[in-house]
Amino acid sequence: MSEVLLSAKNLVKRFGGLAAVNDVSVDLWRGRIHAVIGPNGAGKSTLTNLLSGDLPLTTGSITLGGADVTGRSPERISRAGLGRSYQKTNIFLPFTVWENVRLAAQSRAQHAASWLRRATSYAPTNELAERAIDLAGLKPRRDAIAGTISHGEQRQLEIAMTLATQPKVLLLDEPLAGMGVAEAERMVELLHRLKQEHAILLVEHDMDAVFALADRLTVMVNGQVIASGTPAEIRADAGVQAAYLGE
Numbered sequence: 001m002s003e004v005l006l007s008a009k010n011l012v013k014r015f016g017g018l019a020a021v022n023d024v025s026v027d028l029w030r031g032r033i034h035a036v037i038g039p040n041g042a043g044k045s046t047l048t049n050l051l052s053g054d055l056p057l058t059t060g061s062i063t064l065g066g067a068d069v070t071g072r073s074p075e076r077i078s079r080a081g082l083g084r085s086y087q088k089t090n091i092f093l094p095f096t097v098w099e100n101v102r103l104a105a106q107s108r109a110q111h112a113a114s115w116l117r118r119a120t121s122y123a124p125t126n127e128l129a130e131r132a133i134d135l136a137g138l139k140p141r142r143d144a145i146a147g148t149i150s151h152g153e154q155r156q157l158e159i160a161m162t163l164a165t166q167p168k169v170l171l172l173d174e175p176l177a178g179m180g181v182a183e184a185e186r187m188v189e190l191l192h193r194l195k196q197e198h199a200i201l202l203v204e205h206d207m208d209a210v211f212a213l214a215d216r217l218t219v220m221v222n223g224q225v226i227a228s229g230t231p232a233e234i235r236a237d238a239g240v241q242a243a244y245l246g247e
């Protein structure tokens, strides 16, 4: 069943005189991928940083799973169910895929209250890690050293590490960046699988992937939303063609 898991209203972020995000609203639904596209400097990464709490809002409000999370720390927002893919630098290259995902699952347990930690112990953390690896399509690479797997597999590992924290909402900033054709196809399949259980915000430059995956699109230019709608509506939008797609 579809439901809004994250709702952001009238988000504004100013850096001095620059409005990097200027009155942007977005709803993320379980079972849907909402893509945000736009040229470099449009404010896409800033938007994801506002949603995750990594940057403080200038104005606006955010609810997550029905709770107001406006102004909360990234840790608290993460515990409330938001996951963003780890930067590659979060991967411990000398450790195995399993060990990395296990650590990510554990870091969530460490944040939990002590009574919850005692109640959860080790077995569920292992289960969580096992499930995340499976979901991310990394089962065959479970015991490989993270530093020896391909670039595409390392990106899958980042997603597995995020899944191990059991998010309801996933923020993915350019998950296909630097991928070859086969790797990109695998990531598209993975994102398609993930959307069944999650609400996903996808920032991506690969337009084939965006139009293959997105249920809704928001087009940003200079911090502002110039169009929002279904893939068909966005394709047909003359303003979007002029500003972005018709390059």
Ligand code: ADP
Residues within 6 Å of the ligand: 015, 018, 020, 038, 039, 040, 041, 042, 043, 044, 045, 046, 047
């Ligand atoms: P995108 O991800 O769409 O390429 P960004 O969100 O990274 O765009 O950047 C949007 C605008 O905000 C750019 O003009 C960028 O230079 C500016 N910007 C981003 N982060 C900061 C910051 N921490 N301080 C000042 N300006 C920033």
Ligand code: MG
Residues within 6 Å of the ligand: 044, 045, 046
């Ligand atoms: Mg960016």
